[in-house]
Amino acid sequence: MIRTRSASAWILALAALTGAATPARERVVDGDGIVDATIAGVRGRIRIEPSGTAMPLVTTAWAERATLKPGMLAFSYAVGTERVHGRTGVAPIDLGTGPFKRRIGWTANPYTPAADGVIGPGGVPEDVVRFILRTPVAGERTVALPTTDQGGLAGGWGELYALIDLGGQPLRIRFDPYHARTLATASAAARIAAAQGGVLQGVVEKVEIAFGIERPVRTMTLARPLTVGPLQFATLGVRTADHGSTAGIADAADPIDPDEIVVTAKSKKPGRDRLSIGADLLARCSRIVFDKPARQIRLTCA
Structure with a gap:
């Protein structure tokens, strides 16, 4: 008995035979690394930096504008013997390529005065960050x-x-x-x-x-x-x-x-x-x- 395959099935089979793979999604970060972003639809500016944390760290002011609701998980960021305490909540964040849900942390004093927040390569949705x-x-x-x-x-x-x-x-x-x-x-x-x-x-x-x-x-x-x-x-x-x-x-x-x-x-x-x-x-x-x-x-x- 002869069985037929759809065109998509043949493409998948050919990809398996040739070792082809879907290209990794890549984000290029240049200049000062600061991009326009939204949290729960509310605009701000966030810096994507190599040393940043996977959890976005934003100012309390931005979190309040976005009416973020704090969850049970709080955090502290140690800077030597000093600690900065913050709260966290889950919300959609958009770094310019579409929204995705992420746990977000916020603190009263900003991580940097240059932007409303920072995020590291571990927190962006792309597989490769250049x-x-x-x-x-x-x-x-x-x-x-x-x-x-x-x-x-x-x-x-x-x-x-x-x-x-x-x-x-x-x-x-x-x-x-x-x-x-x-x-x-x-x-x-x-x-x-x-x-x-x-x-x-x-x-x-x-x-x-x-x-x-x-x-x-x-x-x-x-x-x-x-x-x-x-x-x-x-x-x-x-x-x-x-x-x-x-x-x-x-x-x-x-x-x-x-x-x-x-x-x-x-x-x-x-x-x-x-x-x-x-x-x-x-x-x-x-x-x-x-x-x-x-x-x-x-x-x-x-």
Whole structure:
């Protein structure tokens, strides 16, 4: 008996035989990353940024204009020893390509004064998010790094990190072109110093991290440069009082002022050891591509 197939069935069969696949949906983010958006149909401006959280973080003012109803799940965002508390609710959000439902967080003080909110690549509906930082130049290299999320109960709400190997253990890397300096938390800095021969030097500076909150930072130089994908560098900032202790790092002006150090017990909590690559290094790069299906971040730099 001869059976017939519809045209669509033949197309599907041919795709299976040839290995064809539906192209991944892609979003290109350039300029300042700020786009017009709506939440529950109410307009605002949101910045799509590589270091942003999957859960959109917007101002209370926008949430109130959109008459968002807070649910049972609240949240807090830790900036060193300080915390910003917020509420959450589920609502449709449209970043210019159509509405989709997402849990949204809001806080009284804005994450950034540049926009009404921020969102990271993990929160946009597209499979691939391509951040255009500048025009490509000759001699660039592209390196793919594996990704991970924050982990824990809020893993799906948080940031997407690249991973590198440091001393046989993974180190989480985030990319933040909207802050000038490359910064490591104290626990990450201690690991980097041990692996690469780090020395603290200079005075303490206050550096804004998020929500307008400033944290103490010193400079660390490395005897052996650290490599992150195509980037190699020997100088970075250290958040001396955040998530761990820098007491074990050699100091160019020994002894360390004890007022700079917060000594804490060793912690196995995920996300404490973190290096944030800032604009000082990202100036060498033209592209950051988050490929969520491939679980990769591809970094293109000179």
